[in-house]
Amino acid sequence: MLETPGPAPVPRLPPRAADPLRGPVMMHQHWDELAFLHWAVDPALAAPFVPPGTEPDVLDGVTYVGLIPFTLRGAGIGRLPAVPWLGTFLETNVRLYSRDAAGRRGVVFRSLDADRLAVVLGARTAFGLPYRFARMHRARRGDEVGWATTRPVRSRVVVRARPELVDDDGPDDVATFVTARYGLHTVRAGRTWWIANEHEEWPLRRADVLDLDDELLAAAGFPGLASRPPDHVAFSDRVTTRFALPRPLPRARDAG
Structure with a gap:
């Protein structure tokens, strides 16, 4: 008697290269001068904050x-040119890492702060993303980059990017885990949706935190996290990304 094969094992790490998007491109944009600050936590702490049909990766x-924190630059609809002014703004997000029943590994945003009110209103309405309007400032001097966010909770981050890449001394598994993400899970109209994206492999440099005074993490449900240094820090100058149209996850009754 043949045994029914079980589900395929989940790879320890996501692939570092994205699959090409299927179907039309919904939007495109550049992500410039990004600082990645990450804290390791018990998955049980993140579980209440991921959408139905997903679990913490x-x-x-x-x-x-x-x-x-980073600069979102040159956003445009479909394959059209970038939208003037509205298509470029500062953003700081707090995010988690998710996996759904289909094995897709994505991002879940707990908050996204941006300094373009029209973008905030549009993204909240169209995609259910937790954007908030904030006063923001960015300054750079050489390899030192700083961001300030106020809404009224505050965040100040200053990092120094090093010249060496994160993988110079061998594979950096945490860097791959938190950056090789080709989609996001979000909830809109009571349903969980998947929005796929594609971008080139991140050019990630090592970085040091020179200053950190943050209240966004606590506001997102993780009090006390910013009181200790991050467990992993990296910096990237730019990637270019394209997003597909949102697709709903099957409801539990549909999946059965």
Whole structure:
């Protein structure tokens, strides 16, 4: 008697290269001068904050909470040119890492702060993303980059990017786990959706935190996290990304 094969084992790490998008491109944008600050946490702490139909993605028994300030530049609809002014703004997000029943490994945003009110309103309405309007400032001097966010909770991050890449001394599994993400899970109209994206492999440099005074992590449900240094820090100058149209996850009754 033949045995029914069980589900395929989940790879320990996501692939570092994205599959090409299927179907039309919904939007495109550049992500410039990103600092990746990550804290390892018990997956049980993240579980209440991921959408139905997903669970925290885990690496070596932990999951990660990320604080990522950057500049979103040159956003455009479909394959059209970038939208003037509205298509470029500062953003700081707090994010988690998710996996669904189909094995897709994505990002879950706990908060996204941006300094373009129209973008905030549009993203909240269209995609259910937790964008908030904030006053933001960015400054760079050489390899030192700093961001300030106020809404009224505050965040200040200053990092120094090093010249060496994160993989110079061998594979950096945490860097792959938190950055090789080709989609996001979000909830809209009471249902969980998957929005796929594609981008080139991240050019990640090592970085040091020079200053960190953050309240966004606590506001996102992780009090006390910013009181200790992050467990992993990296910096990237740019990637270019394209997003597919949202697709709903099957409801539990549909999946059965």
